[in-house]
Amino acid sequence: MHNDSSGEVKFLLVDDLEENLFALEALLKREGLALYRARSGPEALELLLVHDFALALLDVQMDGMDGFELAELMRGTERTRRVPIIFLTAVATDERRHFRGYETGAVDFLFKPLNPQMLTSKAGVFFDLARQRQELARQRDDLRAGAAKLARALERIEAHADNSPLAVVGFDQDFRIVEWSLSAERLFGWTRADMLGQRAAEAGWARGEAAAAFAELEAELHAGGRTVRNIRLSRQDGTMLDTEWYSSVLQGPGGRLDSAHAQILDVTERRRAEATQRLLLGELNHRVKNNLATVQAIANQTLRSSPDLDAFAQDFSGRLQALAKSHSLLSDATWSGAMLHDLLDHQLRLGTIDDSQLEVSGPEVRLPPQTALHLGLVLHELTTNANKYGALSSRSGVLNVHWQVADQGLEVRWIERGGPAVSQPSRAGFGTMLIEESLRAEGGEACCEFGGEGVTWTLRLPLDDDAGMGAVRTAVDRAAPMSLRMHDI
Template identity: 30%
Template sequence: MRAPEQPTFHAPVLLVDDNAANLLALEAVLEPLGQRLVRAMSGPEALRWLLQEEFAVILLDVQMPGVDGFETARLIRQRQRTRFTPIIFLTAHSRDEAHLVHGYAMGAADYVVKPFHPDVLRWKVEAFVGLYLEQQRLQQHESTLWERERRMLEQQGELRFRRMVDTMPQFVWELLVDGSIGYANRGWLDYAGLTPEQGRQWKDTLRCLHPEDVPALRSAWQKAQNEGRPLERECRLRRSEGDYRWFLTRTIPERDERGQLAGWVSTATDIDDARHAVETLRAASEAKDMFLTMAAHELRTPLQAARSFAHLATVRAGDTLPQGMDKALHGLHRSVNRMAKLVENLLDVGRIQRGELHLRPSMLDVSSLLREVAEHFEPLPDGQRIELDAPEGLVVPGDRERLDQVFTNLVSNALRYSPEGGRIRLAAREEAGRVHVEVVDHGLGIPGGKLEHIFERFSRAHGISYGGLGLGLSIARGIVERHGGRIWAESPGGEGSGSTFHVVLPGEPGAPAR
C-alpha cells in the first residue's frame, strides 16, 4: 500500500517597489526558488494584497512616493493577521545606524542594501520561505491529526450508539435520503430472523410485512417521502417462527443544519398485547351494551302492563277504594314511571352509542321550551324556585322532545343536588348567531376531580347517595352534539358553591357551535 501523497505547498512572496525595473530584477533573482511572486508598485497596493491573502515574506522598498516603506511597514504591523509577517527592507542608503534602528523599529526582519548580491538576497528570502513552508506543513499535519481524531471519536460514538440501539426493545431502522435502508438494529434482525445484509434489503423486509398491510403502508410511505413529513402507522410484522404481531411504526425525517433532508429514522413498537386488550375490552363493552339494550327492551312490556293495570284499577275503583289503597296505587304508578324512565335512558344510551339517535327537527322557540320545562316541576317543594330569564325570539332548529329531555334532566339534577333549597336559574341569550342556555344552581357543586368525567356513562359526581344510574348527562351530551351543539359544566367544587351547566346550540341549520 502506498503512503498518501503529501500536499505541495507554495509560499507567496510580496515584492513592493515603485520601479518596474526593480520588480523585474527581483523576480529574476527569486524565480529559482519556485515560489509564487506577487508584484505591488505602492504601499496602498501592497496593503490591498495583504487583505486578500497571507505571504511568507515581504520585500519592501523604503523609498517610495506617497506612503513610503516605513509607513507601509507600520500599517502592516497594526493588523493582527500580518503583525508577524517577515519584512525585508530594500534601501539604497548606507547602513547608517539611525536609519537601521528606525527600520527595525518599524518592524523590519532584515535589511538589504542596493545594489545587492543576488545570491545573498535569494538566501535571505529562501530562509523565510523555508520557515513559512515548514509552518504550513505543521499546520496541515495538526489539521490531519485533528480530523483523524474527530473521525475516530465519531466512529466510537456511532459504535456506542448502535450498541445502545441494539439493546432496545423497539426495532430501529436508519434510512438514507432515497429511502434505502442503511442500518437495522439487532432487535429487528433477531425478531425477523434476518442477517445484517438482509436487514438492509427492502425486499427481505417487505416479506416480513403482512400482505394485507403492504399496499396501504407503501402508499403512506411514498406520500411521506414526497412531502418530507413524519409517518405513523400500525401494521403486522412476521416473526421468524411464522406468526404475526401488531406494531406501531413511526418514521421521522432527519435534517442537517441547513434544514435539508439528510435521511430518516424509523422505529417499530410492539403493541400486540395492548391491541388485543383493547379489542377484548371493546368486545366486553359491546356485549354489556347489547345486554343492557336487550334487558331494557324486555322490561318495557311488563312495565307498560304494570302501568296499565295500576291505571285500570284506579279508574274502576273510582271512589270506592279502601282507605290507603289510593295512596298505594299512586305510589305504584310513580315507581313504574320511574322504572320506565330508567329503561328509556338505557335505550337512549344504546342508540347514541350506535349512532341511531334520530331527530325530528323543527324551528322552536327556546323561551317557550324552557317555560314548559320549568312547568314540569310545579309545584316545587318549599324553599325551591325556578327563575326564567329567556327573551322571546330565540329560535333554534331542533327536536323539541329531545331538547326538552336535555333541559329537564339538567333542571332535575339542579333540584336534586340542592337539598337545602334555593334558586334555580334558567337563562338564555343570543351569541353571534347561536343560542347559549345556562342552568345555574347553588347546591352541592361538583368536586374538582369529577368535573371532567360527569358526562361519561354511569358517572355520578356524588356516588349513589342521590340515586340515578349516571346516564342523564351522558344522554344530554349525545343529544346536544347530535344537534351540532356543545354542553359543559363549571363548578368551583366547594359544598354550597353550586354548578352552572352550559348548552350552546346553532341558531340556524349547519352553523357550528363554538
C-alpha cells in the first residue's frame, strides 16, 4: 500500500544535490501529495522503512551509493520491492545501462534537464494510481468491516435463537426445513442433520393430525402475512407436545413465497394447567352450589326448629361458623383434605373447654374435602349439645373422643361421662337429624346410646379398598355431594 491514515500520497525524491531536490519539489507540489527528500541512498532507505511511497524518483549519479544500487536494495526487501521507480540522469545512457535500470525495477528514465510537463504528467499518473488504490483500500476496509459487523450480528441472532425458549425453524419456498436452531433440537430431540431438507409435513414430528395442520399452515403462508397456529407435534422419543407457532414469510418477485420463519413455543404444560383450571372451576362451581344448598337447608330447618329468632340466630350462626372453619382448614391445605385431629381441634374449640375435661386419641387419618365438611358439621352439633346439655356443661364432666381404622372403615367413638343425667328424647331434633343425614351422605352411619352416665355416639365412615394408611375416601370426585336430605325441609 502507498497511503497512510492521513490519506496523503507520498513520493520519495533522492538526489545528492540540494538544488535538484528543490527543483523537483517545486515541479511536483500539489494538494494531497507529500514529498520526502533524501540526499543519499542510506537516508532514502531509512525513509523507506517508515513510509509507504507511491513513487520513488532516484538520481542515477550520486556519491557513494548510486541510484542503481539503491534500486537493487529496494528490490531485495519485501516492503519496498513494489515501489515504482523513475530514474533521473544527466548522462546519456547506453542500452546496457537502460537494461540494468529496468532490471532493478525502473518504470522509466527521465533525462536532465527535466521537461517539467513530462515530469508532472508521468508523476501524475502514479499520483492518480495511488489515489485509486487508496479508494479501493478504503472500500475494501469498509466491506470487510461491514462483513464483520454482519457476521457478528448473525452470530448474535443465531445465539439468541439457540438460547431462546422458543424453537426457531426456517423453511424454503417448498416448505422444506432449512434452519433448525439448538433450541429446536432441545425441544424436539432431532438434530440439524436429522431435519434439514425435510418437508415439514413429512418429518418425524408430524404424526396424527399434524400433517393436515401443516398443509393448512403452508396454504396460509403462501397467501402471505403472519399467522399464529396451534399444532400437536411429536418429540423424537414419541412424547406428544402441544405447540404454538408464530410464523412470518418473505415474498419474492410476484408475491411468491421466498421463505418462512417460525418461532415455536411449547404450551403443553400451559394446556394442562388450563384443563386443570377448567376442572377446578367446575369443581368449585359444584361445591358452591352444594354449599349454598346446605346453608339453605340448615337455615330452613334451624328456623323451623327454633322457638324464637334469638335462638335461630344463635344456632344458625354456630352452624355457619362450623362450616366456615372446616372450609378454612381445607383452604389452608389447598383442598387436598383435612386431618381428623385438626378437624376435631377446630370444632371442639368453638367453646371454652378445660383440657382436663377432654381426652382425644386416634391414628393419623386424612379426610377428603366433602367428608371433612360433613364430619365438621357433625362434630359441631355434638360439641354444641355437650356444652349445653352434656358432659361439658358441668365441671365434673369428661369427653372422650377416640377413633380407629378397622374393618375397612373409620369408627369414631364420642363418649360423654360425668355430666347431668340424660335420657332418650321422645323425638329426634334437627341436630340429631343433621348428624345422621351428614354421615349417610358419606355412606356411613351414626348410632346414639343414652346411659345414666352420659351419651355415647358411634360414627362410622367407609374406607376405600385401595386407600393408604389413614386415608378416607381420598379422591375428591368420588365423595358424595354435600347435601342434606331432610324430609321436612
